[in-house]
Amino acid sequence: MSSTTSTRATAPTDHTVATGVPAHAPRRDDRGRSGGRRIGSHVFLIILAIYFITPLWWLIVAATKSNSGLFTGTGGPLWFDDQFAFFDNIAGLFTHQGGVYWRWFANSFLYAFAGGAGATILAILAGYGFAKYRFRGRGPFFTIVLASVMVPLTALVIPTFMLLSQMGLINTPWAVILPSLLNPFGVYLMRVYAQDAVPDELLEAARIDGAGELRTFAQVALPLLKPAIVTVLLLSVVGTWNNFFLPLAVLTDPELLPVTLGLNRWTALSNAGAGGEQVWNLITTGSFISIIPLILSFLFLQRYWQGGLAIGSVK
Amino acid sequence: MTSNTMEATAASAVRSRRDAPPRPGGGARLVRRRQRWGWLFVAPFAIVFAIFLVLPLGYAFGMSLFTSTLATGTEFTGVANYVKAFTDPLFLEGMLRVLAYAVVMIPAQLLVALVAALVLDTLATRVSKLSRLLIFVPYAIPVVIGALMWSFLYSPRFGPAATIFSMVGLDAPNFLAADSIFGSLVNIVTWQWAGYYMIVIYAALRSIDPTIYEAARIDGANGWQTATRIKLPMISSSMVMVITFALIGTLQFFTEPVVLRSVAQGAIDAAYTPNMYAFSLAFSYSQFNYASAIAFSLGALVFAGSTVFLFLTRKQSGLK
Incomplete structure (x- = not known):
């Protein structure tokens, strides 16, 4: 229990030291910045992150589909199929x-x-x-x-x-x-x-x-x-x-x-x-x-x- | 960069001069002998540099001065291959096409990377840390795999485009048609590289002394003034580095169009970019001499272009 606490307490410092990026703690609390803009920034970042991660998500989903499931799947291109073929596909990689x-x-x-x-x-x-x-x-x-x-x-x-x-x-x-x-x-x-x-x-x-x-x-x-x-x-x-x-x-x-x-x-x-x-x-x-x-x-x-x-x- | 080296050299010369006087004569000779170790450390790299950079460049230039035909064999033709290259519509069109890509793609990547880095620099939340990582992830995906993934996403057979566009009652555009392939390729490259550039810019932003803010x-x-009048000028040397890399990369455009070619055959021909043209000349038509001339011309143009760019931005980059 106590060890968990101490790890948590030192973690932020470790991170700062390790990245080699100086900690600008006072600047980071966003004084004088309106809440609306903070939310705006976050929404912007999340939209960007979705754009950058969507192809990867598609790939993860596609890797679980069978050959026909890729064309006629029940879940569409961005969601899983009823049939989970990931392990069959891996086996296929060993035999093809x-x-x-x-x-x-x-x-x-x-x-x-x-x-x-x-x-x-x-x-x-x-x-x-x-x-x-x-x-x-x-x-x-x-x-x-x-x-x-x-x-x-x-x-x-x-x-x-x-x-x-x-x-x-x-x-x-x-x-x-x-x-x-x-x-x-x-x-x-x-x-x-x-x-x-x-x-x-x-x-x-x-x-x-x-x-x-x-x-x-x-x-x-x-x-x-x-x-x-x-x-x-x-x-x-x-x-x-x-x-x-x-x-x-x-x-x-x-x-x-x-x-x-x-x-x-x-x-x-x-x-x-x-x-x-x-x-x-x-x-x-x-x-x-x-x-x-x-x-x-x-x-x-x-x-x-x-x-x-x-x-x-x-x- | 060059003058940067000279500054560094000058600085170190000053330092060694300052170090030298207190030593007795024998010590100075010892120091001089020690400096020869520098060559030993540099030697392995120097050998690879000579064999895989200097030699191929010289070889390509040598090859490009000859012409080989079945009828006459190989004969010295001087600059004939270069005259041919710079009047060859396929090479010139490819060159113009990669220039067009540079004009559109570099600002697109840079804008995404810069805005993301500036926003990230003002936040220190879990969401911002996670998005930083997610935006960077495509860089860790091989270009071939990235292009393959997008070719699936663009595909009318597999892709989600049809589903997404039908939700708003539209027909999905054909991303792989001749008139939309340009935008489709810009999107792939931006997706792949913007995150890397963002990390470089972000690291530069974080190294600015916060007392300035x-x-x-x-x-x-206000925030906008801080960003445009303080942050931007202070990270200009990273921006110059990022643009130079993007420029060199874009002019050598090869992997993405080659991968997309198998799904968009009609839209991308074998001479779509100068590199693709040189590749097909060499490996489909065995015209190694002419291919060498094309490769060497491309290399020289890229080198000249990035040197001119670094010269023009010497004030911004602090390289004078």
Whole structure:
């Protein structure tokens, strides 16, 4: 009982500290603001939230319907059917085309995490190097990295495809993972963050204590970079998970597709019309399952990225 | 951004100069040797940067200078592919189309994101926290899945539009017809990205020192004046960043129209955007040389466009 009370008492403080957003408590009580406007603001927000969440609601509902229920359901497109087919649909995902859906799902994980984690590690190292060492050529190279943020990555897909095909990497996981390691914006974020978050005095003290450069980095700097690391990791994972153009160009083997491409392929086949290929219920259920991991990561890592996304834009 | 770096470099140069004098000569050499560690930290990224950015760009440019035909084989044709691209109606129409998308879509996303962030900034209730999260959720949904979901919602066979419009006694419009596909795509992109931009703007708003509002309130500023004369100017650098990203993203428009193409074949052709055109040239027609020229031209135009934009807004962004 007492522990519950104390948790509740400290919770708001934790939240404020964790988001990294300063608490403006006095301003938040809306003094001098009329009740009508407060209600107006809330109504506005709720309408916006409904707009943004409706497609997701539709997907949740659709994932519980059978193939025919999607067209002729009793509840309409935005409400559940009498028949609850969610588990049948999941079973369908295991049997349709030999359960290739789960293969796609695993591929997505592999590409997103190998590519995302790799890009993040490179960004941490480079960002720290740029922020804390004054090596020769630092200024010009960083300027080039910054400029490259404005190079549209899709313009690189066709030449990357040609290079990878010369290396014999087309239709291998490497064709997606290796190009995903490139994240200049992550380097920029990490540098801006490391500049302030890791005080030079602290590094100096570690060196005086006899720590080498690598140890200073791993034990002193790395823990201080945590919010930026989570943010860059999320951004890179989302970037790789989202990438459509690159895998579309470099993968043709159905076994290697990420889940997004696989579902798009099923949709194209279903639209093309052949009766046996119409698997709308599997597409909706498959889409629903495929978005769960990222939504959950964002929910659980909220306190890191909400502050982190502002890095580099706040002066 | 560039001059920002230079400022930072200048500042750090000052700092190291200030640090240097007290050290004995040997110490300075030690410090200089230590700075080489910087390259070791940057090296892994530099290698990836060289292989997957510099090399493909150079390769694309090289490829674009050649033309390959069955009759004559591959021969050097100089800028011929670029002359062809900038007189090719399919490429030019695609370019104009993504510009039109940029003109409509970016203000739409920005307006939603900005108003939502400003409203959220004045509230700290459970409803406001929950709506903030719900508005952001589409960002966590892959673009392909988002576009698939909307293609279902737009579909006259599955979608709720018919039900909703019949409640007010109207026929549902066909969202996937040639004359409405533009708006349908704008809606998908706004839905997907506005929440992300909102979070960035909101975080910038929260970093403003609240004592400024106190001062403004004492001077008699109302909510609207506080928003337009204090908050907006103070978050202009985030706004510039958001617009730059939106601009770069919009000009590369690819995923959403490709996904919608399978349900709206008549409304979206294979050359709907320059990226789609380059893709179909390369992978449907094996015209890799011409496709490289298109991709390189698009890349150069996007780069030039965002650089010009950053230059024009250098005052607002504080990047001078």
